[in-house]
Amino acid sequence: MAKIASRISQLTGEGALAVFTRAKELEKEGRSIIHLELGEPDFHPAAPVVDAVRAAVAEGRDRYVATRGIPPLRSAIADYLKRTRNLQVESEQVLVAPGCKMALALAMMALIEPADEVIYPDPSFPIYPSFTRGLGARPISYALREKNRFQPDLAEIAGKITPKTKVLIFNSPNNPTGTVFTQEIIAGIAELAKKHDLWVIADEIYARILFNGEYKSIWVLPGMAERTVIIDGFSKSFAMTGWRLGYAVAQKHVINALDMLVLNTFTCTAEFSQVAAIEALKDSTNAVPAMVAEYRKRRDLFVEKLNRIPGFRCQAPDGAFYAWVNIEDTGLPAMEVQRLLLEEAGVAGIAGAAFGAEGENYLRFSLVSAAHLLEEALERIERVSKRWGQLAVAR
């Protein structure tokens, strides 16, 4: 029989979806489930954004458009990045894609050759190592450890760079730890990238969901604009996951390379989504700060109460909307905690190994349910976990 290309066997999926599928089965059986597994905001886009997409469709804005994105959106993104992140970029340095993930895939396809090495954080978004392998390259991880408040160790990164290293990826705030890399770490990464002539892919999708201070992009550091590709999108900051809207920011010759890939694959991002995205960037109703304030409230509530439950420990994340919870002291493997929480407590979280080997003793909970549901989840976790002492001893 004709064979599927071998690169497919190199790819892996996302753990959240398996838990989500089981949670849905339990719901069909009539069980109550609190969903903390997917990284999908429970908010929806602000009303003016919804009005804008309606108007765009009514006006016939549903045609093939420029492969790299409609010019008004590209220039709105450049303005937005200047306003919110102090980046000096021109609209010619922006390319629109259907989702941040697609922008990531385009950047990786454009920069990585077979047999190259790609350095990425562990734990992190599972697509980084998966897609690296899919391109015939080698993913090499650096650890984000609890004892370092989940900041990377620059000496470890330096020790992993070889003549084959081509790209260094980081994601700040990080999914799943919520860590915002310090200025010192970002400067250190920049120095390593310059010294070894590496590309940096900076996944800034959570840049707006920040609980302290202002976002500092690696792009602004001396000599970094020419070797950095920023990827970002509308899924998290504007609660527009299903709209499939993301973008890449890079030097023009890189954008031209990505554009060639767009031309050879999806042709363009939906015109009406792009028109409405301009409205989202204006944020005329201040939806983004309101959403971030709500995430902060949820974070404070969840982390504080969870830390009081024996067996669980969690540092308050500085950004994004995840709690990365150490469950070592429950005496049970994380997969078993994931199973018991789902099957017995009706709380869906994900065992941390889905984000890399460093996640072995962790669970990720997405704080994407209302505060009263988080309270209920915590009560359920406390109730069910009281029995675990006996389970761990019996093992």
Ligand SMILES: Cc1ncc(COP(=O)(O)O)c(C=O)c1O
């Ligand atoms: C770190 C990170 N990068 C990229 C993405 C993908 O975003 P999008 O839905 O816009 O493709 C996600 C989504 O969960 C993410 O967590």
